[in-house]
Amino acid sequence: MVELCSLFSGSSGNASFVKAGNTNILVDCGESGAHMEEALKKIGVAPDALDCIFITHEHTDHIKGAGILSRRYNLPIYATVGTWQSMISKIGKVASDNIRYIKGGVPFGAFDAIVTPFETPHDSCESVGFTIEHNGRKASVATDIGVMNKTVYENIKHSDIVLLESNHDVDMLLKGPYSPELKRRVRSSLGHLSNDDCALTCAHLLEQGVKHILLGHLSLDNNTPSVAYNATEEALVMKGARIGHDITLEVASRYTPSAKYTVR
Numbered sequence: 001m002v003e004l005c006s007l008f009s010g011s012s013g014n015a016s017f018v019k020a021g022n023t024n025i026l027v028d029c030g031e032s033g034a035h036m037e038e039a040l041k042k043i044g045v046a047p048d049a050l051d052c053i054f055i056t057h058e059h060t061d062h063i064k065g066a067g068i069l070s071r072r073y074n075l076p077i078y079a080t081v082g083t084w085q086s087m088i089s090k091i092g093k094v095a096s097d098n099i100r101y102i103k104g105g106v107p108f109g110a111f112d113a114i115v116t117p118f119e120t121p122h123d124s125c126e127s128v129g130f131t132i133e134h135n136g137r138k139a140s141v142a143t144d145i146g147v148m149n150k151t152v153y154e155n156i157k158h159s160d161i162v163l164l165e166s167n168h169d170v171d172m173l174l175k176g177p178y179s180p181e182l183k184r185r186v187r188s189s190l191g192h193l194s195n196d197d198c199a200l201t202c203a204h205l206l207e208q209g210v211k212h213i214l215l216g217h218l219s220l221d222n223n224t225p226s227v228a229y230n231a232t233e234e235a236l237v238m239k240g241a242r243i244g245h246d247i248t249l250e251v252a253s254r255y256t257p258s259a260k261y262t263v264r
């Protein structure tokens, strides 16, 4: 059984709760400790029931509360060597037992979960996304990806539940307030995934049997929840999907938890 619920999603902070069997996991921990605890309580998870934290990369919107929760609840943090090197000075002291190293493309076991971190194209040190499996069910988190490449797609394609980045509408970005340099960064192959690229990917995931799609990491300036939703909805409907019957689609909110998706 796997379960996924987005707690926060966007450039202000990212965190998802994933349950695999009896294992309670946070993927990213990008809000303050107090906000993380509040969000977990909202979805009925006691913070001291958490088992571990996985970190995708060192950007502040993914790590802000990681050290705090690790110290408060004695939680191991799993991240790549590159992520640890660039994050360690920002999250405060972590007990040496709780420093766990992982590597893109190398699966590992965490309690009940079988986890595969996969490399993501992003302007950070050694970023990864995660697939988390239990008993043949699979949930994936893939945000902060400049392009949908083969590595990311091959890893997430047989998921039951996917949280996928739908960062920006290209027109809104081009006409929006960002500097030319920042526009180039967001659009680059090491930046963030556009609504169109996300929609195209979701159409392929539909054919692979995905049941629940959450769109996440929306830009505040270059996207809106309805623009993001409509882009992917259109791509799914074009493939003949009935939203809410064949597949569910939700935009993960910046500040409040999403629905909890469970596949047994």
Ligand SMILES: [Zn+2]
Pocket: 010, 011, 014, 059, 061, 062, 144, 217
């Ligand atoms: Zn981010």
Ligand SMILES: [Zn+2]
Pocket: 057, 059, 122, 124, 144
């Ligand atoms: Zn990032």
